[in-house]
Structure formats: structure tokens, C-alpha cells
Amino acid sequence: MAKTTVSLIKADVGSLAGHTVVPQPLFNVANKKLAEAKKEGIINSFYVFNAGDDLELLMTHDKGENSSEIHGLAWDTFKAGADKAKKLKLYGAGQDLLKDAFSGNVKGLGPGVAELEFKERGSDPIVVYAADKTEPAAFNYMLYKVFADPFNTAGLVIDPKMSGGFEFEVLDAYENKTVTLKTPEESYSLIAIIGTTERYMVSRVLRSEDKEIAASSSTTKLALIAGQYVGKDDPVCLIRGQSGFPAMGEITMPFLHSYLVAGWMRGSHWGPFMPVGLKDSKCTVFDGPPRIVALGIQVSNGELASDDDGKPMVVDIFADLAFDMARREALELAAALRRMGEFEPARLGPEAMEYTTLPSVLKKLEPRFKAAG
Numbered sequence: 102m103a104k105t106t107v108s109l110i111k112a113d114v115g116s117l118a119g120h121t122v123v124p125q126p127l128f129n130v131a132n133k134k135l136a137e138a139k140k141e142g143i144i145n146s147f148y149v150f151n152a153g154d155d156l157e158l159l160m161t162h163d164k165g166e167n168s169s170e171i172h173g174l175a176w177d178t179f180k181a182g183a184d185k186a187k188k189l190k191l192y193g194a195g196q197d198l199l200k201d202a203f204s205g206n207v208k209g210l211g212p213g214v215a216e217l218e219f220k221e222r223g224s225d226p227i228v229v230y231a232a233d234k235t236e237p238a239a240f241n242y243m244l245y246k247v248f249a250d251p252f253n254t255a256g257l258v259i260d261p262k263m264s265g266g267f268e269f270e271v272l273d274a275y276e277n278k279t280v281t282l283k284t285p286e287e288s289y290s291l292i293a294i295i296g297t298t299e300r301y302m303v304s305r306v307l308r309s310e311d312k313e314i315a316a317s318s319s320t321t322k323l324a325l326i327a328g329q330y331v332g333k334d335d336p337v338c339l340i341r342g343q344s345g346f347p348a349m350g351e352i353t354m355p356f357l358h359s360y361l362v363a364g365w366m367r368g369s370h371w372g373p374f375m376p377v378g379l380k381d382s383k384c385t386v387f388d389g390p391p392r393i394v395a396l397g398i399q400v401s402n403g404e405l406a407s408d409d410d411g412k413p414m415v416v417d418i419f420a421d422l423a424f425d426m427a428r429r430e431a432l433e434l435a436a437a438l439r440r441m442g443e444f445e446p447a448r449l450g451p452e453a454m455e456y457t458t459l460p461s462v463l464k465k466l467e468p469r470f471k472a473a474g
């Protein structure tokens with residue numbers, strides 16, 4: 102049987118009122134472009150949504166991962182969105198399109214990508230995560246909980262199809278190298294590296310037993326591409342659920358509570374991750390707090406399962422009172438951190454600040470430093 106690919110490709114191509122939210126005209130551009138591509142048979146189905154100021158293109162097709170046709174389609178769609186944003190003089194128009202020309206793959210050009218290619222099972226539920234005002238390593242903690250923590254994922258203990266554990270592929274963003282670690286055997290070593298969120302990020306998770314792909318996460322480091330701060334690489338992640346993978350409720354379980362991630366205002370602060378429904382997917386206070394949306398989808402015969410009118414059916418998972426406690430915790434953490442202003446640990450450490458505008462502030466002071474006696 103042919104394989105199906107789910108591609109989630111995102112970029113900030115301009116937003117309304119600073120870096121707050123993707124406005125309707127940009128949705129219109131993206132929906133039109135992807136509807137044309139569907140008609141031409143390039144993709145089978147699509148759903149356009151936003152995480153704060155990031156435009157998210159969720160597509161299904163049969164072209165595999167890293168397809169130049171699919172990445173080219175996303176690039177052209179972002180370009181068209183950026184043109185519209187420029188016309189409207191929206192903020193940060195074209196912000197994440199760091200290069201002028203497309204060269205076969207959007208990786209390294211600015212947009213973030215998560216893709217899953219798999220042979221369809223009897224039924225294929227997937228959780229689609231998209232976050233704003235944070236970075237890919239923000240998913241390290243969540244992915245560890247989902248795939249390696251039996252206190253989060255009951256299936257690791259109860260379901261024999263999962264007891265062989267999972268393998269984590271981790272990217273060292275400084276050295277551009279990957280390492281694969283197997284849980285539960287190497288859990289401690291895994292935490293030793295992915296706990297360093299500044300440098301290491303989980304790129305993929307495979308089921309150990311049969312090497313079946315379980316999760317895929319975007320791993321761009323915009324700052325490392327551009328050499329300066331150009332907005333955080335607001336990340337996306339796709340996770341397969343049920344029947345030998347974590348249940349949907351085990352995948353979303355880490356968001357019963359909030360936890361701290363790097364990003365928020367000017368990409369320079371620790372902030373609480375706040376799970377929100379699509380209607381609250383906009384970054385407001387102190388440009389945040391960092392927000393995450395979760396969509397539940399079913400992949401069905403190469404398409405997103407659709408209703409009678411052909412509209413993809415999507416569950417807006419965090420638009421639920423079960424996540425109220427995490428939201429309240431997030432706001433309490435936000436208040437505590439913001440009370441500290443620009444003092445560490447509320448502000449990120451010096452390595453992360455290298456890529457912000459802080460070094461140019463410090464440069465001005467340089468000539469005034471005298472040797473201490």
C-alpha cells in the first residue's frame with residue numbers, strides 16, 4: 102500500500118498589531134493557494150491555521166518527506182502571504198523568509214517543518230502541535246514525558262506494544278550532529294542532553310521494536326542561519342497516536358500543567374508554556390506568554406478525514422476546561438517571572454542573548470570599562 106505523508110510547514114510572514122496574530126487576509130491567501138494545489142493534485146487535503154503570528158500549513162500528500170514540490174508549494178504560499186502582508190504594511194512582513202530563492206527544500210531558508218510519512222493503519226489519529234514565542238527545544242520536556250515517562254503514559258506500562266520503548270533522535274544545533282538514544286535503557290543519558298534546551302532538541306521519535314516513526318519535530322535555529330536574532334523558531338510537532346503509540350490523552354497529558362520555555366518577549370526570556378484553543382492563539386501580554394495549540398486529526402486514505410461538505414475535521418484540543426489549570430498556573434508563573442524584570446533567571450543567560458540586540462547595547466559601554474585595581 103502507498104504511504105501517506107503529513108507535512109506541517111510554518112512561517113511568520115507578517116502579523117497584525119506587531120507580533121500578535123495572523124490576520125484573515127493572510128489566511129485567505131494561503132487557503133486559495135492550497136486549494137489550487139489540491140485541484141492540481143499536488144496535495145490531497147489541507148488545513149490552514151495559526152499559532153500566534155505564525156501561519157501554519159497542514160497538508161497531506163503522497164510525495165514523501167522533503168519533497169521539493171511540497172516545500173516549493175509552501176514557499177510560494179508564504180511568498181504570496183508576505184506580498185499581501187507588505188501591501189497591508191503588516192508588521193514583520195516576510196520575517197521568516199530569510200533567503201530570496203527557493204532551492205528544493207525550505208529547511209535552512211527560515212520556515213519550520215515537521216513531516217511524518219507512514220503506511221496507513223486501520224485508523225490514524227495524530228496530534229498536531231504548533232507553538233508561538235518559543236523554540237523547538239520547548240518540546241523536549243513534552244516528548245520525554247509522552248514517550249519515556251510511565252507516570253505520564255500509562256501505555257508504557259500497560260500496553261505490550263509499547264513496552265519495547267522508544268528511540269529519540271536528538272540534534273546538537275551547535276555542531277549540526279544527531280545522536281539516537283533508546284528509552285528506557287538510556288533515559289538518564291537522554292535527560293542529560295535534552296535538559297540542555299539551549300543546544301539540544303529532539304527531532305524525531307521512533308518505536309524501538311519496529312523503527313516505526315512516532316513523532317517528528319521542527320528543528321530550525323533561525324539565529325544560527327541568520328547569525329542574529331530574527332524572531333524565535335516557533336516550533337511545530339506531529340505525534341502519532343493510539344494502537345501501539347501513546348493515546349491522544351497521553352500525548353496531551355504533559356499540558357495538565359504549565360512548564361517554562363525560552364522565548365517570550367524579544368526571544369530573550371523564560372516564560373510559561375500556555376496551552377490555548379485556536380481562538381486564544383494570539384500573543385498579548387509581554388508578547389506572550391508562549392502559547393501552544395493542539396489539533397486532533399485523523400488521516401484517512403491520504404487525506405485529512407473530512408465532513409460531508411469535504412471540510413477537514415479538526416478537534417481544537419486545548420479549547421477545553423481540562424486545560425484551565427495549566428492556563429492559571431501559566432499566568433501565575435508569568436506574574437512571578439515578570440516581577441524580576443531583566444534580571445536572570447527571568448531573562449535568558451548570556452549565550453542565548455548573543456543573538457539578540459543586547460550585544461549592541463553592551464558594545465556602547467565597552468570603552469568605559471577600566472582595568473580593576
Ligand code: F6R
Nearest residue numbers: 120234332333365366367368388
Ligand atoms: C519574539 C517576538 C517579539 C519581538 C518584539 C520586538 O519572538 O517576535 O517579542 O521580539 O515585539 O520586536 P521589534 O524588534 O520588531 O520591535
Ligand code: MG
Nearest residue numbers: 113120154193
Ligand atoms: Mg512576528
Ligand code: MG
Nearest residue numbers: 154155233335
Ligand atoms: Mg511567531
